[in-house]
Amino acid sequence: MASICFYFQVHQPFRLRHYTIFDAGQDYFDEFKNAQVCQKVAKKCYLPTNALLLELIEKYNGRFKVAFSITGVMLEQFTNYAPEVLESFKKLAKTGCVEFLAETYYHSLSSLYSRSEFTEQVQKHIRTINRLFGQTPRVFRNTELIYNNTLAKAIEQMDCFDAVLAEGADHILGYRSPNYVYRPVNSDRLSLLLKNYRLSDDIAFRFSERNWSQWPMTADKFAYWVNQVNGNGYVVNLFMDYETFGEHQWEETGIFDFLRCLPAEIFKHPDTDFKTPSQVVKSYKPVGTLDIHRPTSWADIERDLSAWVGNPLQNSAIAELYRLEPAVKQTRDPKLIDTWRKLQTSDHFYYMCTKWFADGDVHKYFNPYNTPYDAYINYMNVLDNLRQRCASAQAVRPIELTEAGIPVAPKPPAHQYASIR
Amino acid sequence: MFRNIKTFMLGWEFPPFISGGLGTACYGLTRAMSRLGMKITFVLPKSDPLQLSADDEPSLQEPLEELEFQNVKFRGIAARIAPYGAVRSANVKTSAADNPGSSKVGALTCLAGCDYGPEIFAIVNSYADKAVEIAAGVDFDIIHAHDWMTFPAGLAVAQKTGKPLVVQVHSTEFDRSGEHVNQHIYDIERAGMHAAVKVIAVSNYTRNIIISRYGVPAGKVEVAYNGVERNGNGSNGHNLDGKNEKIVLFLGRITMQKGPEYFLRAAKKVSQRLNNVKFIMAGDGDMLYRIIEEACRLGIGHNVMFTRFLRGDEVDKAYSRADLFVMSSVSEPFGIAALEALQHGVPVILSKNCGVAEVLHNALKVDFWDIDEMANQMYAVLQRPALHKMLSENGHSEANRLRWEDTAGKVKQIYEQVLAGVG
Incomplete structure (x- = not known):
């Protein structure tokens, strides 16, 4: 049996x-541009693909x-700029x-950076998905498929997930195949x-790459490749x-035609089917453990964090951002x-x-900046303003004192912003 | 197939007698061509002795002794050098008058872009006559003329010898004078470009001007970017941390072309936010006094320092003290100074109207008129060590990759096309 997931x-x-x-x-975000991109992609991708x-x-x-994994910020944008997309996802949710x-x-x-x-962000996402689609997610995928043992531990401790998704990068798999279910090291119930x-x-x-030796890729060719997994794996x-x-x-x-034809070609092989991640977890037991220390991701050829973290600009921006956490909260x-x-x-x-x-060859897709330097300058200016806002909010808030005259540590304010959308 | 192309090269400036990019470019290009084994006869005007004290006699012997110029033969033509303009703005005294020790500065300082004296055309014509005489005794395959002052000479030599002419444009009349072009100069430029078999532009920016403003067929205009001399300067540990006072440098002629007033207004905005920044404006020019007055009027007179024209060591010193270099040019065909700043590890902000912006990724770019954005970028470079560090380090290595050898290689390629076409 082989399943496509x-x-x-x-x-x-x-x-x-x-x-x-x-x-x-305090209006940091580009409403116009965000609406424009959201509506454009809705028209070209989200709406037609959902319909298909x-x-x-x-x-x-x-x-x-x-x-699907739909981010909270995306759902907010659907609500604001393209409510019809949200409706079409709800329709899909109802199919089961x-x-x-x-x-x-x-x-x-x-x-x-901050456990x-x-x-809190994961919980907020779960609540949002539940409210909009009537499901409580049981499978977790981290931003950009960033994964290592520490993440697996954090997810296991949240005690509400059965599985985590990760990149099947060569450097973590070695000779092993991504077509099996694995278990994070030291975990007794999570699947990977x-x-x-x-x-x-x-x-x-590669689908539209004309100098790829397999171009044009057709649904029957792809189904054939998938079916070859039968016998040395369970899931693609x-x-x-x-x-x-x-x-x-x-x-x-021809990408839509490809997708339209794919199920029929897959079902021609009696041993191949489609499963969702939760069904994969239920159907197939882990075959081994994976011990991954350095974070992996699905980005670029490096499959590591270097697209977001590592150069001095990124490091400085991230450090300043998370340094603000106590002040912001x-x-x-x-x-x-x-x-x-x-x-x-x-x-x-x-x-x-x-x-x-x-x-x-920059990361140009939907990138609103001409250079990484422009991106950094803009971001840091916004962050400066936010820091000032925190400082002035601090200044006007009376400090609670204990009987001994020592300031009371602020309570964890989680409930305060539980309802933010 | 053209192993040893012999060039008859017509120039107007050569170090140490330079006023700006033209001399630096001719020096770098010629030296690299020589290293590639290309034979060059380089014709240059000699300064009028009356303008120079005895010990400042132009010494064209000096470069000859360098091994690197072994394939170059220099030929001088006595003429008064006045690179970008011969007549000084009435109220600007020359550095020579201020400082007799460096009197050649007075003779060579670049001044008004639009204020040519009538004698410049006479000098240009006599240079052309002499060039024809020299050419008669020299064996060469191709003529290469740099900027309009040598175009009549190039045309004359080409007519006399039937050899193909290539002209190289380091700046156009529109760069120097905005819309108020000197029609006579424009006509000379245009005639030279149209008569040439190929026109070499120092950037796409300049190439576009040549095509759109001079009506030269696009297929004839090639781009050969300038390079930069390796001077062994490391990024000399530029670091913002712990520096009390930060220095922003403007280095160039104080003329309309360089946009000094935009730099100044951005400086004013930065000064309102940061009180530990000094702005150095290094250069002379017809707008100098106006700009000094403007600085006072803006109330930042104490933050802006004027050094007048800097040479050699002084330039190096200015770069090594600077924390940021800003090129606010309204129109800049290339802008070698930006590369020199980066060689010293100084981050650069470039006007988008700079040719050099086409080849530098690790620089901030801004519309020269966008004062707010220019100030925003200045503030960021001065206040954010991570940004300063990356622009400095990445810019440094990027600038060092722009080698004159590549420029010379491109010029050689163009020669080969030309000679192949001529047969």
């Missing part, structure tokens, strides 16, 4: 507007299944063939699902950005805390990446 990532950040040291406003998935689910009577995964609401790197912040990056990237990146995890359909790969490339101002969290979205640091910058 599709998971699509749906995310757009709240991009910042141009913000100089002379700006004093619904068609396939109905056509195959529930045998075709997929999973679509599983929604949990992640950090803000698509943040908090797992690396408490991380936990690993992305089959070759087959995933055949769709996400196809994890990719949802924007693959219609946005990264334009409609003209002490304000107990839900709007301010929410803004600070939106600044945690990993894209802001991705824009500061200088890895291939000199070659002109």
Whole structure:
């Protein structure tokens, strides 16, 4: 038996507007640009692909299944800029063939910097998914598939997940295959699902590449490759950005036809089917443990953190951001805390990446900046303003004193912003 | 197939007698061409002796002794050098008058872009006549003329010898004078560009001006970016940490072309936020007094220092003291100074109208008129050590990758095309 497990990532950040040291406003985000991108991608990708998935689910009577991870900041943007997209996801949720995964609401790197912040963001995401789609996620995927033992531990301790997704990077798997279920080292109940990056990237990146030896890739060819897993694996995890359909790969490339034909070709092989991550966990036992110290991710060829962390700009921005955590939380101002969290979205640091910058091959997709330097300058100006707001909020708030005259430590304010959307 | 192309090169400036990018570029390019084994006869005007004290007699012997110029033969033509302009603004005294010890500065300092004296054309014409005489006794394959002052000479030599002419444009009349072009100079530039088999521009920025303003067919205009001399300077440990006073440097002629007033207004805005920043404006020019007055009027007279024209060591000193270099040019065909700043490890902010911005990724770029953004960028570089460090280090290595050898290689390629076409 071999199963295809599709998971699509749906995310757009709240991009910042141009913000100089002379700006004093609290409107950091580029409403116009964010609405524009959201609506454009909705039209090219989210709406047509959702419609197609619904068609396939109905056509195959529930045998075709997929999973989504939709970030909280994306859901907010759907609510504000493209409510019809949210409705179409709700429709998919009702079919019972679509599983929604949990992640950090803000698509943040908090797992690396603040455990408490991380936990709160995951919980907020779970509540949001539950409210919108009537499901409680049981499978976790971290921002950009960032994963290591520490993350697995944090997830296990949250005590509400069965599995975590990660990149099936060669340097962590070695001779092992991504087509089995694994178990994080020292865990006794979590499963680990690993992305089959070759087959995933055949769709996400190579599909329209004309000088690829396998071009044009057809559904029957792809089904044949998947079926070859039978006998040396259980599951082919196809994890990719949802924007693959219609946005990264334009409609003209035939990507929608490929997806439309794929289930029929898959079902021609009696031993192959579709499963959601939770069904994979129920069906297949882990075959071994994986011990991963250095964080892996699904980005770039390095499959590490170097797209977001590592150059002096990124390090300085992230350090300043998380240094603000106590000050921000002490304000107990839900709007301010929410803004600070939106600044945690990993894209802001991705824009500061200088890895291939000199070659002109920057991380350009939806990137509002010309250079990583511009991204950094803008971000730091916003952060300066936020810091000032924290300081002035501190100044006006009376300090509670104990009987001995010692300031009372502020209570954990979690409940205060539990209801932020 | 063209192993030893022999060039008859016509220049106007050569170190140490330079006023700006032209001399530096000719020096770098010629030396690199020589290293590639290309034979060059370099014709230069000699300064009018009346303008120079005895010990400042132009010494063209000096470079000859360098091994690196072994393939270059220098030929001087006695003429009064006046690179970008011969007549000084009436109220600006020359450095020579202020400081007799460096009188050649007076003769060579670049001044008004638009204020040419009538004698410049006479000098240009007599240079052309002499160049034809020299050419008669020299064996060469191709003529290469640098900027409009040598174009009539190039045309004359080409006409006389039938050899193909290549002209190289380091700056156009539009860069120097904005929209108020000197029609006579424009006509000379245009005639030179149209008569040439190939036109070499120092950037795409300049190439576009040549195509759109001079009507030269695009297929004829090639880009050969300038390089930078390796001077052994490390990024000399530039570090913002612990520095009490920070220095922002403007280095260039104080003329309309360089946008000094935009620099000044941005300086004013930065000064309102930071009180430990000094702005150094190094250079002379027809706007100098106006800009000094403007600094006082803006109330930042105490924060802005004017050094007048700097040479050699003084330039190095200015770079090594600076924490940030700003090129606010309204129109800058290339902008070698930015590369020199980066060689000293000084981060740069470039106007988008700088040719050098096309080849530097690790620089901040701004529209020259966008004072707020310029100030925003200045503030960021001065206040954010991480940004300063990255711009300094990455910019330093990027600048060092721009080698004159590559420019010379490109020029050689162009020569080969030209000679192949001529047969």
